[in-house]
Amino acid sequence: MVESAGEAPEDGAAEVLDRPLPDGVRRAVVQIVSDGFGGLTVGELPPQLRQYARFTPTRRVKFAGNAMAAALEGDPVFRQRIGERLREAQPELTGALDAGTPPPAADPLDVAAAAYVLRPTGWVKLVTAAGEEAQRADAERADEETRAELERLRAELAAARAHTKAETERLRAELDAAKKEAESMHRKLRGALSDVKRGEAALRKAAADAEAARAEDQAQLSATDSETRRLKSRLGEAEAALEAARRAAREGRSVEDMRLRLLLDTVLDAAQGLRRELALPPVSVRPAETVDAVEPGRMTPKDIAARALSENDPAILDQLLALPQAHLVVDGYNVTKTGYPTMPLDKQRLRLLGSLSQLALQTGAEVTCVFDGAELAAPVLLAPPRGVRVLFSKPGVTADELIRQLVRAEPPGRPVIVASTDREVADGIAKAGARPVASAVLLKRLTRG
Numbered sequence: 010m011v012e013s014a015g016e017a018p019e020d021g022a023a024e025v026l027d028r029p030l031p032d033g034v035r036r037a038v039v040q041i042v043s044d045g046f047g048g049l050t051v052g053e054l055p056p057q058l059r060q061y062a063r064f065t066p067t068r069r070v071k072f073a074g075n076a077m078a079a080a081l082e083g084d085p086v087f088r089q090r091i092g093e094r095l096r097e098a099q100p101e102l103t104g105a106l107d108a109g110t111p112p113p114a115a116d117p118l119d120v121a122a123a124a125y126v127l128r129p130t131g132w133v134k135l136v137t138a139a140g141e142e143a144q145r146a147d148a149e150r151a152d153e154e155t156r157a158e159l160e161r162l163r164a165e166l167a168a169a170r171a172h173t174k175a176e177t178e179r180l181r182a183e184l185d186a187a188k189k190e191a192e193s194m195h196r197k198l199r200g201a202l203s204d205v206k207r208g209e210a211a212l213r214k215a216a217a218d219a220e221a222a223r224a225e226d227q228a229q230l231s232a233t234d235s236e237t238r239r240l241k242s243r244l245g246e247a248e249a250a251l252e253a254a255r256r257a258a259r260e261g262r263s264v265e266d267m268r269l270r271l272l273l274d275t276v277l278d279a280a281q282g283l284r285r286e287l288a289l290p291p292v293s294v295r296p297a298e299t300v301d302a303v304e305p306g307r308m309t310p311k312d313i314a315a316r317a318l319s320e321n322d323p324a325i326l327d328q329l330l331a332l333p334q335a336h337l338v339v340d341g342y343n344v345t346k347t348g349y350p351t352m353p354l355d356k357q358r359l360r361l362l363g364s365l366s367q368l369a370l371q372t373g374a375e376v377t378c379v380f381d382g383a384e385l386a387a388p389v390l391l392a393p394p395r396g397v398r399v400l401f402s403k404p405g406v407t408a409d410e411l412i413r414q415l416v417r418a419e420p421p422g423r424p425v426i427v428a429s430t431d432r433e434v435a436d437g438i439a440k441a442g443a444r445p446v447a448s449a450v451l452l453k454r455l456t457r458g
Contacts (some may be wrong), residue, residue: 338412377415
C-alpha cells in the first residue's frame with residue numbers, strides 16, 4: 010500500500026490539467042497548503058515561502074496564497090511534503106483517493122483539492138468534475154438567488170404599483186383641490202388688483218390735489234414774503250424818519266426849520282452871486298436904462314444866443330455846480346457801467362469816488378454818490394473820500410428809489426443836479442424840481458480834471 014501510494018503520484022504526474030484551477034478548488038488547495046505549512050521546518054520550505062513561516066494560517070491564506078499555489082505547482086518536493094501532512098490530517102479521504110474510490114459523501118471541492126495535491130491516477134478528472142460540479146452548484150445557487158430576487162422584485166413591483174396607484178389617486182385629489190384653490194385665489198387676486206387700481210387712482214388724485222395745494226401755499230407764501238418785505242421797508246423808512254425827527258428835536262430845530270434855513274442861505278448866496286455876476290453898481294437903476302436898445306460895445310441878442318451851451322457839453326455841469334448851495338447826486342453804477350463797465354465793481358466804485366472827491370474840492374458843491382445795495386453779496390467796508398457822501402440802498406430798495414428820496418428831501422428852490430442816464434430816474438427827479446444830467450457829461454467833466 011505504501012508502494013502504491015508512492016507510485017500514484019508518479020502515475021498522476023503524467024497527467025496535465027489543461028485549464029486553470031476552478032476558484033473553489035484553488036481556495037481549498039491554498040487552505041491545505043496553509044494547514045500543512047506549520048508542520049514543516051523553515052529548511053523544508055521553498056525559499057520564497059520562508060518569510061511566511063511565522064504567519065498564522067489565516068494571514069498565510071490572505072498574504073501568501075498566490076506564492077503557496079505557485080510553489081505547490083512548481084516544486085514536487087514541497088508538494089510531496091504537503092501531501093504527507095494531508096495524509097496525516099485526513100487519512101480516510103487520502104486513503105480513498107489512493108484506492109481510486111473517493112467517498113461519495115465528501116465535498117467535491119475537498120476531493121478535488123486533495124487529488125490536486127496528492128496527484129493520484131485520474132486526479133485531472135476529479136479536479137475537472139469538481140470544477141464542473143462547483144459551477145453547477147454556483148449556477149443552481151445563482152439560479153435560486155435569481156428566482157428569489159425575481160420574486161422579491163415582483164413583490165416590490167406589485168407593492169410599488171399599489172403605492173403608485175394610491176399615490177396617484179392622492180395626488181389627483183390634491184390636484185383637484187389645488188385647482189379649486191387656485192381658481193379661488195385667481196378670483197381674489199382679480200378683486201385685489203381692482204382694489205389696487207382704484208387705490209392708485211385715488212392716490213394720484215390725492216397727489217395732484219396736494220401738489221395744487223402746495224403750489225397755492227407757495228404762491229401765498231411768496232406774496233406774504235413780498236408784503237412782509239414791503240412793510241419792513243416802510244417800517245424802516247418810518248423808523249429812519251422818526252429817528253431824524255428825534256435828532257432834530259434834540260438839536261432844537263425841526264426838519265422844516267432846517268429846510269427853510271437852507272433855502273434862505275440859497276437865496277442869499279444866489280443874490281450875492283447874481284450881484285457879482287452882473288457887476289451891479291451900488292446905485293439904483295435909472296429909468297432910462299430900462300429902454301430896450303443896443304448900446305455901443307454891448308452884445309446883441311444874436312451874440313447871446315451864440316453863447317448857449319449844448320446838453321452834452323461838460324461846461325454846463327460847471328455852471329450848474331457854480332450855483333449857490335448846489336447838490337450833485339450821482340447814480341453810481343449807472344455812471345461806472347457807462348464809463349468803464351469791464352472793471353470789477355469794487356474797482357469801479359473806487360475810481361468814481363476818487364474823481365468825485367476832486368470835483369467836490371474844485372467846485373465846493375455838496376456831492377452824494379448812490380450805489381445799488383442789491384448787487385452786493387456782503388456789506389462794503391469803504392471809507393468815503395473827503396467831500397463825498399456815499400450811500401447804499403437797503404435790501405428791497407433800489408438805487409433809483411433812494412435817489413428820488415434824496416431829491417424829495419431837499420427844499421424847493423435849492424439847485425439839485427442828478428447824474429444818471431436812466432430815463433425813468435431823469436423823468437422822476439425832473440418832476441420833483443431837480444436838474445438831470447447825462448452820465449456821459451459827468452464822465453467828460455471828471456476826465457477833464
